Amino acid sequence: MFHIDENQKITFSKAIYYNFNPIKVKKPWRDATGGFGNYAPIQGWIQIFDTEGFYGGTFCSTGIVNNILPLILTGETKTYKEWYDYIYWKMRNFGFQSGQIVDLGQLDLIMLEIMSRRADKPLHRYLGATKDWAAAYKGGGSLLSDDEDLVGDMVRYVEEGYRTVKLKVGSDWGENMERDVRRVEKVRKAVGNDVEIAVDGNQVWNVGQAVMFADMVRPYNIAWYEEPVHSHDMNAIKEVKERTGMVISYGESMRNYYAFETYAEKGVGHLMPLVGRMSKMSDLMKIRQLSKDKGLRFSSGGTVWINAAFGALYDENELLENHEPMTEPIGDCLKVKPEEKNGRLYLPDIVGCPIRIDIPKLEKEGTLESMKCFYTEKNKNNFAVRAAY
Template identity: 55%
Template sequence: MFRYNFDEKLSFRKAIYYEFDPIKLPKTFQDGTGGLGQFAPERGCIELHDSEGFVAHYLAIDKTFIHTILPLILTGESRSFNEWRNFLYWKVRNSGSQSEKAVCLGKMDTLMLDLLAQRKNMPLHRFLGAEKDWAKAYKGGGSILLDDSELVDDMQRYVSEGYTTVKFKVGSDNMERDLQRIDKVRTALGSDIEIAVDANQKWDVQTAVQFAELTESFNLAWLEEPIHANDMNGIKELKERGVKVPLAFGESMRINYEFEIYAEKGVDVLQPSVGRMTRIDDLIAIRNLSREKNLRFMSGGRVYLCALFGTLFNEDELIEFHEPISQPVCEYALNIPEERNGRFYLPTNIPGNAQRLNIEKLERDGLLKLKQYFYNN
């Protein structure tokens, strides 16, 4: 299995945590379960300083990371990448691999990789072995709250922007409405554009089978999480009952081993979410598993982070750009990948992870709440 392994020692001197009020979305966004709302989920970001004078950045850090990780790393101790991640793993192990504490480990991975890339004076994606500076994306959105004409307009706009795969939400309380929306989008986009839909785990197995059967004529690229993400035998039952629409799962899982089970149960599209992984190199392990098992591979999460690792994927291994949630945060960010014709292009002249939150803009807009310093003990 693919694993990052770097010998260079890392020691951490200081961290600065920026907490901000939620960034308002242009429109309230809702999936079929009533999830999300009026604001983007991001509430904080961090700068992590090492003993060599380099500074790593992460755009979406919460207080779980501050309370869990910083007391363990701001000690003056020096360890390699894998020594740090093994040390931290045993400190949070009892919280479980699906816990928020475990997710902090993946964020720490990314911060350490940022520092190591800066030391080599290389952009992070190139340091990780990327041979190109772009990632191919699909574009998602399609809130349940949109009326049908708004949904169609958005999907048509996505295609006009160069996207050949689009996704929107299903799982309203009226299945007939969901089906009509799929029909209208398919009619508007034609047969050459891939259309995927996301039910956000809304249904039981019987309802999912019914929905899948009724959508066969629309040639969906995939049906995302129609049932509970942990219902492995439910997924197996969907396949045994003849569901033909490709099934996609993964954004709720946080470790590679769960994806091995997904592949065994019959999932067709594996979808890890970058910001939720407990080990960031699990992305590559899952990509490799998909190739080995002849499954599709997609990478979800915030596009500004996704694109860093999407440079390591093939052109048919897409990253997600969830415009309604990601775009408002991107407007408060610096040096983010440039969206162009269905791809995201990374800057190549800045070492490490070039992306930063625009603290000055947050302050100007009255969103910055707190700037907190943490020092080596």
């Protein structure tokens, strides 16, 4: 289910971009290959309006300001499909894995929200969802956490109602597998055998190392083995799958549907697109259908507060990633967001996207660094800032 009217006409009138000072995470964070440090990976928030006063908003980088706004704040009227296709091919020479193509994905999300607001519906209902919740798993497990903190977090996730948890592996840039195995063992003992445990290597190993680690953790019944080797080394991925027999998981580094077809061909057993990095939101549903057709596992990651709108379209066994170290500080920027309860995200009954940014709070706390307005030449003389929080 993904029902939209691609022929709806849109004339963009203005945009407001809010730039943030760095937003600290609750405690320093690190995965196997160095991400993401002391700060949440968001730079700002943008709202883009049509000439009827409807708008869409999302977290973004300045890329959408530099790459997208000059193309859409022209006063031209195009259909949703025409806008998307026009900009997609404008971005061609940057490459379809580029930051520019990700900026287009953010615009796609914004156009979907504009259309849902026109329909006076929550985004997930506009897209065709028949329920108001999304199932999720919870991830964390920073390599900077000691064993006690790690186990405590995983147990807490289970107590919160999550039946699948995920932790990072690849300690000391992949050289300390013994530490990783010890931590997996401790988590398994703490949460019991009825909870799924997934591990994420963040691409740190070569094939031989990845196979070695898989053999070491095999006794602990791993639900999936995420990104053990480079995400674009398709033959290495195929070899790891063939030599381990484990469910191998990939998708966060890819920007469009086509790459997931290759993953499926190479033996990836769990496809996991990331909402904030996809070039088109409807690709989520194409990847989901591909997973169903091939008998593969499917989940999607990204900012779970927004992702919940798409998760409401999924089945109960098709999970969102709730990556707590990132989602907590981002959630603190919001005054309205889905409710996290018993391993689900329950969406608020509001039109458009299921979140509302709290700009006054961010301004008061010093998180808001600046605000900048953009508008078409036609609207210049009549322009007034009316932020839609």
